[in-house]
Amino acid sequence: MVIANAFFSPAAAVTFASPVRSKFSDLESDFFSPHFTLSFSTSSSILTRRLFLHSGITIKMNIRCASIDGVESVSSTSLKSEQELDVPMPIVLIDQDSDSDATIVQVSFGDRLGALIDTMKALKDLGLDVVKGTVNTEASVIQTKFFITLLASGRKVEDPDLLERIRLTIINNLLKYHPESSERLAMGEAFGVKAPAKKLDVDIATHIHVKDDGPARSLLYIETADRPGLLLEIIKIMADININVESAEIETEGLVAKDKFHVSYREQALNTSLSQVLTNCLRYYLRRPETDEDSY
Incomplete structure (x- = not known):
């Protein structure tokens, strides 16, 4: 199966938990210089903090403030209540679509990442x-985007196996x-300290849907229970019936x-x-209770 350059390319995203200290003291010269500058501005009870690293990573944090006698201040009570919320x-x-030169990976885990x-x-x-990264915090949710390319060639990754390894990493x-x-x-x-209390049926x-997306391609939407190697299974099924994957957006949500x-x-x-053949094949393989994990 021919996979266009617009498709498989690596990108990864991870997020800082507030406050912005994170692990900057551990920065290694392999990645970037630990020098950075901070700038602050307040507007409508929002404190915006930006941090620029020489690596090209930009961090933007919006922190809601409480007003006491006309002075902006962070409410410790609200911060404590946010920390006591359920696991996000x-x-x-x-x-794979938004950038022509690199894959974007975005990771979010509430304000804890x-x-x-x-x-x-x-x-x-x-x-x-x-090649670069951005970190944005809004409404107590931290989102980090990484723009990633192959180290050897500077190009997007076209290998679905590597893309799955990025996701699992x-x-x-x-x-x-x-x-x-x-x-x-x-x-x-399989890999955590505690299995989910309730598994998905x-x-x-x-859910599988196929619809036209212009005369030359279709849009395939798949929603199913996640598992290791899932992406490889989907790609293999499509390759077996000679369907070409041009680009994709792959999301793991819990x-x-x-x-x-x-x-x-x-x-x-x-x-x-x-479309019906593809839907039937995917539905059959995705609903199998066992997955051969030896190959992943």
């Missing part, structure tokens, strides 16, 4: 280069540095995988018959 939903999103350097090192060990770091995420991730059963969780693929057959959109 961990989300890993791999976006950290271990940026460890994640960057893990990605570098996969032969990847983090980020999830494994989540489990390592935030063990409380174990119960919210499907991988928690695969039959109920699986126990659920929500993936979008731009696909074609002989440079044309899928007709009704082929």
Whole structure:
């Protein structure tokens, strides 16, 4: 199967938990200089803090403030109540469409995500280069985006196996540095400290839709229970019936995988018959209770 450059490319995202200290004291020269500047501004009871690193990573944090006698201040009570909320939903999103030169990976885990350097090192060990990153905090949710290319060539990754390894690497770091995420991730059963309390019913969780996305391609949407190697299974199924994947958006949202693929057959959109064949094949394989994990 031919996979266009617009598709598989590595990107990873990890987020700092407030406050911004994170692990900057551990920054290694492999990645960037530890020098940075902070700038502050207040507007409408919002304190905006930006941190610029020489690596190209930008951090923007919006912190709601309480007004006491006309003076802006952070409410310790509200901060404490936020910390006592339930464990947030961990989300890993791999976006192959938005940037023509690099894959974007976005990670969010409420306001708890950290271990940026460890994640960057893990990605570098996969032969990847983090060309830039952005960190944005809004409404107590921290979102980090990494723009990633192959270290050797500077190009996007076209290998689906490597893309799956990137996804699992980020999830494994989540489990390592935030063990409380174990119960919210499907991988928690295999790699975490505690399996999810309630598993998804695969039959109920699986939804597959195919629709035209222009004359030359179709949009395939898959929602199903997440598991290791899921992306490889999906790609293999499409390759077996000669369907070409042009680009994709791959999202892991807790126990659920929500993936979008731009696909074609002989440079044309899928007709009704082929769409039905694809849907039936995917539904059969995705609903199998067992997954051969030896190959992942």
